[in-house]
Amino acid sequence: MRRTHRFSLHRWPLAVTVTGALLLSGCASIPTSGPVHQADPPVSSTPDASTEPAVAGPEADMTPEEVVQGFLAAGQGQDDDYAVARQYLTTDLAETWSPYERTVVFSGAAGIQEGLEENQVRVSVDERATIDDHGVMKRREAGSSEEMDVELTEVDGQWRISSVPDGVLVPASNLDDLYQPHNLYFLGKDGKTVVPDPRWFPDRQGVSTSIIRALLNGPAPYLEGSVDSAFPEGTELAGPSVPVQDGTAEVSLDVPDYSAVDVVGNRNMYSQVSLTLLALGNVENVNLSAGGGEADLGADDQSPLSPDPVTVPSRQIGLDGDRLVYLQGGQTQAVDSVSDALVGQAPQNPAMNADMTEFAALVDDGSTLVTFTDAEPEAVERFTGEDLSAPSMDPNGWVWVGTGDGQVRAADSGTAGTQAEDVDAPWLDGRAVRSLKISRDGSRALIVVSDGESAQVLISGVQRDDDGRPQSLNTPYLVDSGEGDLMMGDAAWISETQFVATSVTDGGTAPRLYDISGRYRELPYVDDGVTNVAGGNGEREIFVESGDELRLLTGESWSPQSDQIASTAFAG
Incomplete structure (x- = not known):
């Protein structure tokens, strides 16, 4: 016989897991109201898995409220493709849930209350920003909120989540521990300059792949039509990732209608890729290949676009x-x-x-x-x-x-x-x-x-x-x-x-x-x-x-x- 559960309203501080073992420390400079900020400008760094907070999996006989609370807290553990968070899901949902689709940055505590349907929980938070799957952050005005419905079912006598929107919730106080901003570089309309486009990605191994996929997707909406990209529409990674070994990033592209003799196009693609990746602390060199071979960048004196800033007179x-x-x-x-x-x-x-x-x-x-x-x-x-x-x-x-x-x-x-x-x-x-x-x-x-x-x-x-x-x-x-x-x-x-x-x-x-x-x-x-x-x-x-x-x-x-x-x- 299917068991039903009724929920009462709670405010759950996501800074602590249901076991009380995890205290998510954060940067005190990030306010609990208004847009999201951090105190110090970003520095180039190599993702360090040791800085990621530990998260706890489900325990026996958890209530539905505790399962939802545990899942939300586990969404801050990125190891093994959010393996701990997936333990709170049914087997089918664990295979399809995409944590990278959307990140909601919030302040305060999450509210959990009974949903409109049976065995449904509604989670509400004070929203400060969202980050999409290409790293584009959209800050929200004070007073903005986010709600999502979570459905649960029993699996072998234990409550598990059977339906939840893709994405994760991250406390604003913990944002700088889990995400870092990275500048993607696009081409100025003058053909001489490069224009930075800030994105936010989880601070973990493999971020080079996320960065290049976002670069190939094009500029953020606020820059559309204001900058150019050297990558033809439909350009994709030729492999599953952008590996970095001994300081060298290997970027292999599948470029529609690729012309190996288009040296200018190759140099512009290389400019965007190299300037974007060289800001990572673990990248010292970038190799670019397309059409199954190394991209021809021309003579040594035909250097890619310079990252040197455009300066003004000191007068x-x-x-x-x-x-x-x-x-x-x-x-x-x-x-x-x-x-x-x-x-x-x-x-x-x-x-x-x-x-x-x-x-x-x-x-x-x-x-x-x-x-x-x-x-x-x-x-x-x-x-x-x-x-x-x-x-x-x-x-x-x-x-x-x-x-x-x-x-x-x-x-x-x-x-x-x-x-x-x-x-x-x-x-x-x-x-x-x-x-x-x-x-x-x-x-x-x-x-x-x-x-x-x-x-x-x-x-x-x-x-x-x-x-x-x-x-x-x-x-x-x-x-x-x-x-x-x-x-x-x-x-x-x-x-x-x-x-x-x-x-x-x-x-x-x-x-x-x-x-x-x-x-x-x-x-x-x-x-x-x-x-x-x-x-x-x-x-x-x-x-x-x-x-x-x-x-x-x-x-x-x-x-x-x-x-x-x-x-x-x-x-x-």
Whole structure:
């Protein structure tokens, strides 16, 4: 006779197994509300199975609640393809359940209550993020929840799970023990740069295979159409894995319509594969084969694309009163031919291109965007609006601003007689654009938006036409968010993979150093607030403006640089 079971509501802390033997320690810097973060930027490492927590299998005469609780906790043990977690499943389900399909990152305790059907359990958690089978993380706003129904049946007098959605649940406090971010590399539209795309994978042996499969699948949704991939659609691994032996990764591909003499295509594929894998601590060399043989990469002087970062000049542009000046090493210098271009126009937030020949700024107390060049120093009005963000100049020669009512505009700095054009971004939905900075590869926009009650830090892919003209911004990737006393402020790139953003409270400002995966560490607190952030090349060139004083990050403090120069910015 089939036995039925009725359930009462419980809140089960997944940090402990049903035996009480496993305490899942976590990083205290990961909050229990809001998006998922970690304190330190990732470092290259070789997965170490010894760091994985031990998990317990089922015991005799467990109740259905205990079986579900044990299964959820065992989902954090990745050894032998989640062998312990499969012990809680029926034989048929154990063969088909896919733990890699989806990961739900949650905070707090899991709620277990009676489901709508007989012998069914409903599990509910406070969701912080999801990670799909290609490592794409989607952070959730505070208040998001996830529910799943679990069905149980008796097998030889013991309760076992007969139906459960694919995937695992991971406490946010334990995320950094089980998963690590890895940058996949795609090709910039200019054909010269590579663009990183952060993904999250279980920190275990064989991660090289997961990484390459994700790379072959293409960029994350927020980068679609903004970057290219050298791999033709349908490209797959020719074997079951990407083995790594004695520091060498062997990548063998099955490429549709493969041409062995396409050296450029081979080099681009090799660039993506090698840059992606060489970040792993156990990979020193990469061999690429396709079509049954080693890929021809051409002559030695035809090297693959370089991983070297796109840098900007160490010289900043700024304002001394209403005159434009350069600032470098504590010394100022007038900007030749254009130093007086903005005199008498109440200027702020000047910007320049990497060649320091094209310039932009806001005038009329921030309501009007103007552009000018060293050859034509007279400022030309390009757009007028309310609450404009500081201009950003991209490598294609376009000047970008956002508005307080959720618009994005871009002006061709080389065509002075035209107005700034609308860049489609319907997902802004009227939210104010507080900061907008284009990455140095020109493929991504770093954006801070606010609706008055909350603010978000976002990264969006830039869609352009064949001439490089901006067309739209993709639905973005959420990096961070804040509410109330944790509103987000200005942001600035310091490399292709890192940026600085500010978290604003009533008592001051807490700048943070982020990597693009969303990890961050706190920089020294600024008691009197931050009105401007400037980022150069790496951590040694981070400046903030606070209390009418320009300050430079030096170790664990902010060193005063000038009380005369304001609104500084590096190129970009």
